[in-house]
Each structure stands twice: as structure tokens, then as C-alpha cells.
Amino acid sequence: MKPMANIDILPMACVGLILVLAMMVLAPMIMTHTQTPVDVPRAHTAETKTEENLTITYTEDSRLFVNDVEILPEQLTDVIYQELEKDPYQLVLIRADKNVFHRDVLEILANVKKCGAKRIACATKNPKSE
Amino acid sequence: MRKRRRLRFDHHSQGLILNSLVDIALSLVIGFIVVIPLFFESGIFVNTPGVAKAGSTQVSDIKVNIYLLDDGGILLNEELVTYERLEELLPELLARSIARKVIISTEPDVRYERVIHVLDLAKQNGAGELALLRSRR
Numbered sequence: 001m002k003p004m005a006n007i008d009i010l011p012m013a014c015v016g017l018i019l020v021l022a023m024m025v026l027a028p029m030i031m032t033h034t035q036t037p038v039d040v041p042r043a044h045t046a047e048t049k050t051e052e053n054l055t056i057t058y059t060e061d062s063r064l065f066v067n068d069v070e071i072l073p074e075q076l077t078d079v080i081y082q083e084l085e086k087d088p089y090q091l092v093l094i095r096a097d098k099n100v101f102h103r104d105v106l107e108i109l110a111n112v113k114k115c116g117a118k119r120i121a122c123a124t125k126n127p128k129s130e
Numbered sequence: 131m132r133k134r135r136r137l138r139f140d141h142h143s144q145g146l147i148l149n150s151l152v153d154i155a156l157s158l159v160i161g162f163i164v165v166i167p168l169f170f171e172s173g174i175f176v177n178t179p180g181v182a183k184a185g186s187t188q189v190s191d192i193k194v195n196i197y198l199l200d201d202g203g204i205l206l207n208e209e210l211v212t213y214e215r216l217e218e219l220l221p222e223l224l225a226r227s228i229a230r231k232v233i234i235s236t237e238p239d240v241r242y243e244r245v246i247h248v249l250d251l252a253k254q255n256g257a258g259e260l261a262l263l264r265s266r267r
Contacts, residue, residue, distance in 0.1 A: 041246035045253035098243035102198075105242050106264045124246060 033057075033067040034095065041098040043124035053091040054083050055123075056108060060097040064108075076108070080115040088116050095123040192227040194220070194257070196248055198236040204248070216248075220255040230258035 033055040056076075057065040064071055066079050084090060092112050096105045105122075112120055196216070197205035204211050206219060224230050232252040236245060249260055 041243040043246055043250040043253075045250050096242050098241070098246070100242050101238070102236050102240045102242045102245045103238050105245075106262060109262065110264060122246065122249075124250070 032093075035068045036065045036095070038095050038097050039099070040095055040123045040125050042127045044127065051091055053093045054080065055093045055095055056080075056112070058094070058096040058100055058104065058108060060099050062100070062104070077111050077115060080112055080117070084115050084117055089118050091119045091121060092117045093121050093123050191229050191231075192223055194223050194227060194232045194252075196232065196234045196252075198234070198240045198244055198248065200237045200239045202244075217251060217255075220252060220257075224252075224256045230256060231261065232257040232259070233261045233263055235263035 031052045033053075036057040036059065038057055038059055055065075055067055057068070059065070064073055064076060066076070066083070071079055080092070084092075094105065094108060094112070096108070109120065193207060195205075195207050197208075199205065204213060204216055206216055207223075211219065220232075224232075232249075234245060234248055234252075245262070252260060
């Protein structure tokens with residue numbers, strides 16, 4: 001009697017699972033732009049959303065970054081406008097340092113609104129995750 | 131053979147005839163549905179003239195306006211309150227509010243962290259909508 005030829009799918013499943021895990025870890029890093037170090041304020045009621053977004057980072061020393069690329073404050077409107085032209089429903093995430101003045105953040109918010117952003121969120125950190 | 135057939139026929143015919151019972155039950159249910167409102171709806175029926183014409187948008191709602199001062203003070207609906215008092219008052223106000231809208235405005239030199247703290251507090255206490263006011267220059 002001929003022995004049955006079976007394909008051993010166990011290693012393939014293992015590789016597949018590892019790939020899935022790697023994707024799960026890497027996807028938030030690729031989709032979000034949080035490389036610029038900023039001490040964001042803490043909030044208990046923050047919602048977690050991992051999606052492709054336009055991240056505006058405002059550091060304590062008043063430097064401005066869009067998707068981790070430093071820009072001048074005068075360029076902000078043009079850069080956001082270009083990005084939002086592709087998709088106005090793209091989430092605009094404002095990562096401002098907790099020590100900056102609120103008026104500066106409001107200025108950024110106003111510019112973002114002026115450019116036609118439909119969805120804006122302020123980045124916060126959950127105190128429990130620390 | 132004949133006997134057997136008859137017996138089988140007799141066996142099948144045994145059983146309760148529920149059709150009439152179901153009919154009566156249904157009639158009773160319909161009767162109750164019709165009669166019960168007549169018993170419960172007692173009182174004086176009044177007409178409400180002009181209700182349709184009245185704009186539904188003109189409902190006065192409880193306002194929740196928070197103004198943050200540079201020196202750390204907080205004005206809740208133009209009354210100076212402490213952070214602890216704000217924690218107490220916010221749920222009460224929001225519970226009575228229809229829109230549950232919280233409007234936050236600040237003096238120029240207020241730190242962003244303080245605003246986020248107040249926004250967080252408002253959300254924790256059931257704020258439905260949060261708005262940040264910016265003064266025109």
C-alpha cells in the first residue's frame with residue numbers, strides 16, 4: 001500500500017502567524033506619525049483610533065512638524081491644504097506639548113479648519129498606559 | 131383488514147380541537163386592546179393650539195460655558211469656581227442639558243494642558259459636544 005502524501009502546513013501556519021503579528025505591530029507605526037517626541041497631555045476619556053492620519057506636532061520650543069517633517073509656521077496652511085485636497089475626511093491629529101500656550105494650539109486648529117478639515121482630534125495620553 | 135383500518139382512523143381523530151380556543155383567546159386579546167385605553171385614559175382632553183407653529187429650535191437649554199483664567203481660576207457660567215466645585219457642578223448641569231454642549235474659552239496665556247484637563251473632565255461627566263472658542267482679533 002502506497003503511503004499518503006500529505007503537505008505539512010504547520011510551518012506555513014507559523015510563518016503566517018508571525019507575519020500577522022509583525023503587521024499588527026508595524027501598522028500603527030507606519031500609519032501614525034509619532035516619531036517627533038512630544039509630551040502630550042493626559043486624559044482619561046481618550047478614544048484610540050489607528051488610522052492613516054495627518055499629524056501636526058507642536059513642540060514645547062514652538063517647532064512645527066507635519067507627519068514628522070519640520071515646516072515653518074507660514075507653510076502650515078499650504079501643506080495641510082495639499083494633504084486635505086486628497087481626502088478632506090482624513091483625520092487631522094494635533095499633537096501639542098502640554099506646556100505650550102493654548103492660544104497657539106487654537107491658531108493651528110483655526111488653520112486646519114480653514115483648510116477644510118472635517119475630522120480633527122487632539123492627541124492625549126492615557127495615564128493608565130504609563 | 132377492515133378492522134385495522136378503522137382502528138387507525140379512530141386513533142388519528144383523537145386529540146383536542148384547539149381552533150375554537152385560539153379564536154376565543156384572540157377575540158379576548160383584541161377586546162382588551164380596545165377596552166384598556168378607555169379605562170386608563172381618563173382626564174380632561176385639551177387642545178394645544180399653536181404647538182405646530184412654535185419652532186422647536188427655540189428651546190432654552192442649560193448652558194455650560196467654562197472660561198479659564200490665566201491665574202488658574204475657572205469661571206463656570208460667569209461664576210468663579212474651584213476645580214473641585216467644577217467637578218461637582220458639571221454632572222448636575224449636563225444632566226439637565228438637552229444638547230450637553232460644553233463651550234470652553236480661555237485667557238491668552240492659559241496652558242494647553244489645563245484646557246485638555248477641563249475637556250477631559252467634561253467628557254467624563256457626559257458632555258456630548260465640546261467646543262473651543264477663539265477670540266477674534
